[in-house]
């Protein structure tokens with residue numbers, strides 16, 4: 391199919407262009423490459439005969455592939471920073487050449503409902519630019535999609551996959567406000583006292599231990615390494631599921647959701663006495679847990695941002711754990727231990743994470759600047775929320 395060849399050609403050109411890249415020079419962006427594509431289409435009639443959508447989307451996919459490669463690499467570094475080099479799984483691979491027969495596919499964007507027609511119970515057809523109507527088997531309901539992708543798998547079967555962005559979830563309309571504190575002990579602590587625990591990694595520790603004992607270079611070791619990689623992947627899936635479920639639940643349950651703004655990239659909050667004076671092993675484990683949780687938290691915030699669009703507020707995380715959510719006094723010593731917060735001014739006492747979550751819900755944890763909060767901010771003032 392010509393579309394596949396064009397998409398592959400454009401992709402491979404982009405790969406080759408990247409391979410000329412030298413440090414210190416910016417790689418060409420999507421817009422630049424689109425301009426270059428126009429030039430190429432003017433020069434090569436066979437390319438111009440193809441669909442410009444297919445070719446531009448190949449470029450867009452190429453950029454998306456690089457972005458996800460960098461994200462995967464960051465995650466990989468964060469997770470295996472403490473692992474010995476020969477114990478690490480292979481780092482994620484860079485986007486590379488697409489081969490004929492293996493990577494066949496293209497993407498069409500800007501489609502509407504008029505581009506898909508149901509023929510009968512089993513069959514339907516989709517309009518492909520420059521190609522006409524293509525029939526496919528109706529295997530599941532087709533959402534109202536903005537784009538779709540046509541691929542051919544190694545077995546030579548063609549697939550068409552519609553991609554729809556799910557609409558944001560409406561809030562309950564009660565004006566309910568919630569603050570969410572993330573932590574190592576309690577993954578998510580809500581200001582109304584609900585707590586949610588992310589699934590624990592299972593199988594990894596035991597396999598890691600067995601891997602450590604296995605002789606280097608042995609077949610057994612290679613097998614264990616593969617099993618460990620699968621366990622990591624399974625755990626990541628479980629975490630993703632958990633994030634999806636919790637973010638939906640919270641987006642549906644509250645009208646205004648406040649979380650800490652982690653673009654203020656200080657990990658001091660998570661580094662604060664999460665584990666009091668840990669032994670070396672404990673600390674290492676806690677470090678790893680934190681890294682995994684941190685990535686889960688980022689995912690959670692991103693999903694929430696989408697699902698509760700316009701109803702999510704980010705709060706400066708400074709002082710949320712030291713400020714009394716009852717009277718507003720900021721006092722380091724009020725945090726008696728990992729679990730207990732006790733205000734020395736008003737006597738308010740609560741679970742420390744709950745106190746932090748209540749501060750986040752109030753949305754003004756850090757307005758005191760560097761010192762103590764100004765008196766006007768000490769009153770716990772619940773924000774007014776207007777229900778449309």
Ligand SMILES: [Zn+2]
Pocket residue numbers: 714715716717718719733734735736737738
């Ligand atoms: Zn107090």
